[in-house]
Amino acid sequence: MKKISVIGLGNRGSEYMGFIKAFHSKKAELYAICDISRQALADIGPKFGIPEERRYISTSDFFTEGVISDALIIATQDASHYEIAKKALETGYKYILLEKPVSGIREEYTELRDLATEKGATLLVCHVLRYANYYKKIKQIIKSGTIGDIVSINHTENFGYFHFAHSFVRGNWHDEFASTPSILAKCCHDIDLISWFVDSPCVAVSSVGGLRYFNKENAPVGATATCMGGCKAKNTCPYDAEKLYITDPFYKAKFIKYMKRTLTGKMSNSKEDIVDAIKNGDYGKCVFLNDNNVCDHQVVTMQFENGAVAVLNMNGLSDKMFRQSHIVGTKGELIGYGTKLEMRIFGGKSGGVFTGSPAVSGHAEGDIRTVSGFVKLVCGESNDLTDLTTIEATVESHDIALAAEESRKNGGTLVCLKK
Ligand SMILES: NC(=O)c1ccc[n+]([C@@H]2O[C@H](COP(=O)([O-])OP(=O)(O)OC[C@H]3O[C@@H](n4cnc5c(N)ncnc54)[C@H](O)[C@@H]3O)[C@@H](O)[C@H]2O)c1
Structure with missing residues (x-):
């Protein structure tokens, strides 16, 4: 039985604990918890049977104990990810699941990448969409060569007007200085998907956008x-x-x-x-009279070394929450709405593709499968990191998001990415 501890017992941390308890309790035990909120410790501790002596009120108390479990989940707010992940690696944790975004500062996320390599640790970042069957199917089709080489991708993330207001106007991600710009906070998922699909380094980025409505x-x-x-x-x-x-x-x-x-x-x-x-x-608070400063719309263009191009449209105003993708290859195209996927081969067959995903957004499914993938690694059932969201793979999406912000703040000028 492997032991897993959790730091940060909010929405995400407690959700992940729920999945471990529901789906993996035969091989993984929730061992210790840590949160700066006494209320969170008191609520979550008994729910998951964590004894009082293994409920920690600060990360310094937690890490003073040394390595007390086989794995660690870090699900605190964005601004603390770097410090806590660094401490976890330095303490000697070998399996860490870290919430996204890792950091809005390049030196920090590359330092974590290097430290994980030096320590021989596996640091996975919660870009959960990659684990959903729908997106795995897209990747599988691209890899198979059925639609040829990717020429362009047009991908839109529609937040849902109520979700944008909740999280990015009133909530935890309304201030880019306290968290990160919305293109990183939310769309690191989308950029990660695009760069995973294209599978080639991004060489240049441009971006425009701003805070158009919630002011x-x-x-x-x-x-x-x-x-x-x-x-x-x-x-x-x-x-x-x-x-x-x-x-x-x-x-x-x-x-x-x-x-x-x-x-x-x-x-x-x-x-x-x-x-x-x-x-x-x-x-x-009134969504028009608040102190929010993150963009409610932004468009990012990306050019990749292999010649592919991509456009990401971050759309804070939409009636429904959904992602759309149009992936054009030299032999065919994929058109997806986050649940349904269609493939059209030029001069050949067209039709729906069975993805094996439930007919709801890939997010919840991705959350469950991310935890399953992590538990498999921890339990030694797999050591294949191909296509997993390692810190190594995460650097690319974060680099692109930061370049997009740089471009946007400079009126959309092209930013070249140095490798
Ligand atoms: N992967 C995804 O798709 C996805 C989706 C939503 C949120 N997130 C990310 O997950 C993270 C957590 O989001 P959430 O909605 O669960 O937040 P939350 O505010 O509900 O929970 C965060 C918890 O961390 C605790 N905490 C804060 N600082 C701490 C510290 N220094 N030490 C210990 N505990 C600390 C808080 O008390 C709180 O209980 C965020 O970084 C967010 O961006 C990821």
Whole structure:
């Protein structure tokens, strides 16, 4: 039985723990937990049977113990990933699953890559989409040569207007200086997919975009600092927090309605807790009068050494959350909507491709399969790192995202990537 510890017990950390308990409990034991929130330790500890002496309130307490488990999951917020991963490698952990993005600073993520190599450690980054059957199928078709050599990729990440408002206007990723720019925070997934599909180094990047809509110029007449602070536009505003988090009926509700823990920090909540969080917390703030600064739209073009080109469209405003991909090869093309995939061979057959993915977004499936892939490595059932999201493979997507930001801030000028 392998032991796995977890640092950061929020949405992601507790979700991963749930998967280990549900699908891998015969071979992996959740051993120790660490979080700076006493509430999180008290909520998650008993739920997963972690005794009090193995619940740590700080990473320094945790790492002082040395290596106490076979593997470690790090699921804290973005700004702490580098420090904690570095400490984990220095302490001697050999299997680490680290949440994305690794860091917004090149020297930091390349240092982690080098340190992992030096220590002989496997550091996987949670670019979970690669593990979903839908994206694995796309990669498999490309690798097989069926659509020839890739000429171009046109890929769009549609956040969903409510999701963008929740995470990137009101939530943890609204300030690029406290987290990272949205092109890295969210679209490192998409850039990782594109570079994995093309399988050639990216040589040049350009980008334009900005914060077009969620600013005070677009505030409706009568808007107030918080939705429940007397806003006159409340009834017609799609971002009204009371609707989104409390009153929308089941058939209209978006997934954020069920993320109550994010609003209050507590596992179980009364209606009063939620009302209080919306009246007084970040998630009830007007989306037009907030201090958010990350881009709500951005386009990135990429040129690869093998001649392929790609365009990524990051779209914060869409009714639904979904990814679209159009991959054009010399012999055929793939058209995908995040769940359904179609292949058209020029002068040949066209039709749907069975991906083996459920008919929902690849994210949840990717989350489950990422954890399974990690547990397999930890248990020695596989040592094949091909196509896995190692820190080595992650450097490319992070380099492209940072180059895109550099280009965008310089009016879209071409940024060449040095290798
Ligand atoms: N892979 C994906 O698809 C995906 C999706 C969403 C979020 N994320 C990333 O996952 C990470 C976690 O996101 P989340 O939504 O679970 O966040 P969260 O805020 O719900 O949870 C973070 C937890 O870490 C704890 N924490 C913060 N600093 C700590 C420290 N120094 N030591 C110990 N614990 C600490 C917090 O108290 C909190 O419980 C983020 O970096 C986010 O960008 C990844």
